[in-house]
Structures are given as structure tokens and as C-alpha cells.
Amino acid sequence: MPAYQLVGSCLAVSDRKQQILETAAELLTHKSFAAFSYQDLAERLGIRKASIHHHFATKDDLGVALLGFWRERSGAMMAELLGDATGPGDALTRILDRCEEVLLDMGNQVCPAGAFEVDGQALSDRVREELKAEKLTFLEQIAELLQAARGAGEVAFLGEPRDQAATMLAALQGARQAEPVLGREFFRGVVRQLKRSLGL
Amino acid sequence: MPAYQLVGSCLAVSDRKQQILETAAELLTHKSFAAFSYQDLAERLGIRKASIHHHFATKDDLGVALLGFWRERSGAMMAELLGDATGPGDALTRILDRCEEVLLDMGNQVCPAGAFEVDGQALSDRVREELKAEKLTFLEQIAELLQAARGAGEVAFLGEPRDQAATMLAALQGARQAEPVLGREFFRGVVRQLKRSLGL
DNA sequence: GTCTATAGCGGGATAGAC
């Protein structure tokens, strides 16, 4: 028997814990992990910093939980996009389009790793390992889609699917980074070009 | 008459000032602008924090000076690469190769903007404006090279040169970001793919 | 131009009352 119970339609490990995760996830779409504080979180939730420490003793704990939380979220989003798609090429189009909507409006829900990656070396080993695993999983998914789509003649690119996937993810990450400085049009240009270069 | 004089072969606005800039530039290749402190700088120089404030009153001043300093540096590097190249396609190859050497070993000397961009919204307006100008200049240079190279039949890509340039720079930026988490092979894969996708 | 000393802030984290 699990440590949680169903209450109505939501898990009751702790409603507050879930609420904190959701609020933190929202903050992460605007700031990096290192850039938001327990104080920011507390203000949005209308409680005190110390209360957050009760649910997540250290910020590292919060980071790990957040990565898990987002792994589920983006997994569900990918499943939805893949389910709707008529084939691998169409799936790639949907993914890129969703990236554009989501990165511009709410941040990186498709591949949450970006907001952590920014902090690079400053991350703890625990968080970095978790992040790496998540990123590689996503990379592999995209690489497989690219290979399938090329096999079906739906897209065209040279070289290894894995390198192509790496380049596309890196470009999305870099464009998201550049957005506050160069504006949204820069980001749109990158997404447009990624689709065009595949022949989508 | 300029505010500086030549002494031997180097400028004497202030040797120390120049030394600080160079040390800061080196730090920026490993950390972001927000991530290094006057304390880090002071330790490397063997002086105290307060002495650095004497040369750069605020960190913002240092940031602006740093962007100017690097604009010169990367300008010289571009000039060198363009001078050695046999044509626009060869120039692009040399630039990408240099990015790979330099980003992996010493940081982003080719396009210094990356280390600032990481800090995104946290930057002051002054620094952000300066950064934007530098980034756009570099973007334009790459776009022109791409256009010329395509005109000469040396490279192939679809769409606007400006979008292609934006995508390439974003990919390099994103790959540099990911390097501490995913390792050097990820970065190499991106550079490899960027060249391959152009047909270089 | 460099130093010591310190102010002021905001970050993460803890102790203990309620």
C-alpha cells in the first residue's frame, strides 16, 4: 500500500507540497533554479520561508523533486503530442510548435532541463546527475523520432539522428537564453529555421 | 588627442585596469557575469576587493567595460579568421572550428555575449543594451558570410541567412550551456552537425 | 592606488513557540 491516498481526484501526500512544486515550476519558467529564492516562493504562496523548509528541507531537495515533477509533466505532454500525430514527421512539427508556444508564454514545459542547465557548474552533484538523466532521455526520444521520420521520407537531414537532435535541443536552449536580450522574434526565427531545415 | 598614451607597446590608461579586465575576461570563460565576484577577481590578482572598486566603481561599469574589451578581442579574431580564409565557406569552417577549440578550452572568445546572456533578466539595462548591440553585430556578420557562401555554391541551407545564422549561434550558445552537464562530446556533436548540415 | 573595516542586503538554513 502506497504512502499516499486518493482524496477526491488529487494526491494527498501533502496538498501544500504539491502546491509548492507547482508554484516553483511556474517560477522556473521565468527565472533559473539558482535565481529564484525561498522568499520568492513564500511571497507567491502567502506563507513564510520557514514553512517551505518544512516541506523541502534544503533547496537541493526541492531541485530534485522539481525535476521529478517536470519529468512527469513533460512525459505527459510528449505522450499527448505523439498520440495526436499522424506520423513521426508530424510529431516533430507538433513538438516544435509546442516549444514555441510554451517557451514564449510560460517557459520550458516541453524540456524543463533548460532552466536548470543555466546554472551549470553551480548545481550540486545530485541535481546535475538527475538533470543529465532527464536530458538524455529527452534527447533519445527526439533522435528516434528523427530517425523514423527520415526513414519514412518525411524529413531530410545529414549525419547521425543523435547529432541532429543535440543540435536542435541546443538551439532551442540557446534561443530561450537569448530571448530576454534579443526579443521574441529571434526565438521565432530559430524555430522557423529548425522546421525549414528539416523540410517540415 | 586621445586620453591615453603609448608606453612601450601597451596602453597606459592604467595597467592595473587592463589587468583587471583581462582577469575578468578569463573568469567569464568559466562562470557567468553574475556568477563571479569582486572577491574572485581580487584573489586572482592578489589585491583587495576595494582596490577593484577604485578602477570600476560598480560591477555594472565593469560589465560595460568587459563587453567593450571583448568586442575588440573578438573583432580581431574574426579579422584574423577572415583574412586567412580562401572564401566565405572556408571562413565559416574556420569560425566553427575556432568556436570548438575556444569554447572547450577557454570559453567563448569568439562571441563573448554568451557569458552575459546567461544572466538574462538579471542584467541592468545598460549592460543588456550593450550586449544586444554586440550580439546583433556578430549575427549580421555570420548572416553575410552565409549568404556569400551560398551564392558561391560553397554551402547549402534553406530559408533566410539571418534565420540560419540565428539558429547556429543559438545552438552554440545552448551547447556551451549544456557542456557542464552533458560533457564535451555533446558540444562536439553539435559543432559537427552544424558543419555537416551546411555541407562543409 | 591600495589598504582595513564596515555597512547593508538577501540568500539558505535552524530553533523553538504555538
Next chain:
DNA sequence: GTCTATCCCGCTATAGAC
């Protein structure tokens, strides 16, 4: 579970002696 109060740290920045 949440609160108040507090600690310790590192950061930018300033004042004033040398």
C-alpha cells in the same frame, strides 16, 4: 504546519587611513 526570530554566509559598495 506554520509562525517569529535568528544565525551565518557571500555579495556589492562605501568611508577613511596610509
